Amino acid sequence: MVVGGRGQLFGQHVRADHREARAHAAGAGAGGVSGVADQRHPAGRQPARGRSPRPPPWRPAGAGPASPLPGTPPRGWRPQLELELRRLWRVHRRHPWLAQAVSLSRPQLVRNGMAHTDRLLRALDGLGLDANTMLHAVVFLVNFIRGTAVALEAEIQARAKIGVTDDEWLSEHEADMAELLASGAFPTLAKVVTRPEVDLDLESVFEFGLRGQIDALAVLVARARTRARARARARA
Numbered sequence: 358m359v360v361g362g363r364g365q366l367f368g369q370h371v372r373a374d375h376r377e378a379r380a381h382a383a384g385a386g387a388g389g390v391s392g393v394a395d396q397r398h399p400a401g402r403q404p405a406r407g408r409s410p411r412p413p414p415w416r417p418a419g420a421g422p423a424s425p426l427p428g429t430p431p432r433g434w435r436p437q438l439e440l441e442l443r444r445l446w447r448v449h450r451r452h453p454w455l456a457q458a459v460s461l462s463r464p465q466l467v468r469n470g471m472a473h474t475d476r477l478l479r480a481l482d483g484l485g486l487d488a489n490t491m492l493h494a495v496v497f498l499v500n501f502i503r504g505t506a507v508a509l510e511a512e513i514q515a516r517a518k519i520g521v522t523d524d525e526w527l528s529e530h531e532a533d534m535a536e537l538l539a540s541g542a543f544p545t546l547a548k549v550v551t552r553p554e555v556d557l558d559l560e561s562v563f564e565f566g567l568r569g570q571i572d573a574l575a576v577l578v579a580r581a582r583t584r585a586r587a588r589a590r591a592r593a
Contacts, residue, residue, distance in 0.1 A: 430476075434578070435571055437480035441473065442498060446563055449506035453513055456506040461496065485581030494574055501570055505563050 430437050449455050477495045486494070512523060521529070538547040549555065 430480075434480045434484060435575065438477065438498070438571060438574075439567065441476050441480070442502060442567060445473070445499065446502050446506070446567075449502060450509065453506070453509035456503045457510060459503060461500065481578075484578045485585045486577065487581075490577065490581075494577070498570055498574075501566055502563070505559070505566060508559055 431440060474495060477498070478491055481491045481494060515526075516522060519526075537543065538551065541547075
């Protein structure tokens with residue numbers, strides 16, 4: 358639902374440069390986490406005796422060291438995460454098809470995507486989080502962006518199907534919406550969406566969600582540091 362003036366929830370027409378985004382579609386499209394989303398071995402399966410163990414699914418044989426951060430990364434884990442996640446959001450805005458092209462359960466090995474995931478993990482490294490929490494945090498953050506970006510392609514498809522923009526669609530349904538809100542059937546919704554300060558679009562949803570997700574992660578980091586201090590005092 359779009360609220361706030363002439364709502365712009367889906368309202369930016371974007372172009373798709375497939376060559377730039379292809380590196381993201383298999384691995385980097387979801388920040389590379391499609392290449393690390395499922396690292397469990399099948400139950401009971403072990404490498405055959407006498408054979409070298411296969412490389413883990415997130416690292417192809419012969420892979421070199423992780424790519425460095427582009428330029429000089431900002432100081433602090435939070436600014437580093439925000440830099441990478443905003444970069445990923447911009448990629449999705451340029452390539453709306455990308456959110457549907459990436460699978461978190463069928464990993465594909467793409468170096469650019471894996472390097473992006475490595476940078477996200479690097480931002481969290483050394484904060485006291487265990488490996489399982491780090492990986493889940495990265496996958497969760499990237500999937501938040503992916504889930505938000507699904508609306509981009511949906512808007513383009515809707516525009517192609519019915520031939521009107523989101524603003525035009527809202528204009529056509531403005532009277533119906535006003536009637537529903539005035540009916541008294543949805544009092545809290547009507548109270549909230551008719552406030553003059555309400556301004557919601559896809560960009561504001563992304564910004565609100567990004568802050569909330571990283572705020573939640575900051576709580577986990579604080580808890581991990583508290584446990585680490587407690588263990589240090591116990592050993593002293």
